[in-house]
Amino acid sequence: MAELKRPTKPKEQMPGFAAFMDELRAQLGHEWVVRIQKEGLQNGSFWAIENGYVIGRPSSSAIRDAAAAGACEPDSTLPAPRTSARE
Numbered sequence: 001m002a003e004l005k006r007p008t009k010p011k012e013q014m015p016g017f018a019a020f021m022d023e024l025r026a027q028l029g030h031e032w033v034v035r036i037q038k039e040g041l042q043n044g045s046f047w048a049i050e051n052g053y054v055i056g057r058p059s060s061s062a063i064r065d066a067a068a069a070g071a072c073e074p075d076s077t078l079p080a081p082r083t084s085a086r087e
Contacts, residue, residue, distance in 0.1 A: 002073035004054040004063075014050040054078065 040046020047056025
């Protein structure tokens with residue numbers, strides 16, 4: 001099984017996601033988007049998969065959908081949960 005990786009350089013490793021988030025911040029306001037993103041990471045409603053990298057904790061069905069779209073390998077699994085509050 002391929003394990004999804006946490007990005008160390010999201011803008012390089014997840015450029016589509018990074019561009020999407022930049023656009024959201026520009027359109028909706030930086031502070032609001034950051035707050036909603038943090039809340040979503042905490043409650044599990046915010047996640048992204050791109051190029052075999054993952055932010056957040058998507059469901060197994062979301063991972064299957066991402067694999068079908070080519071964002072990760074079909075047998076991908078999540079990395080171990082982080083122990084800190086920062087995702």
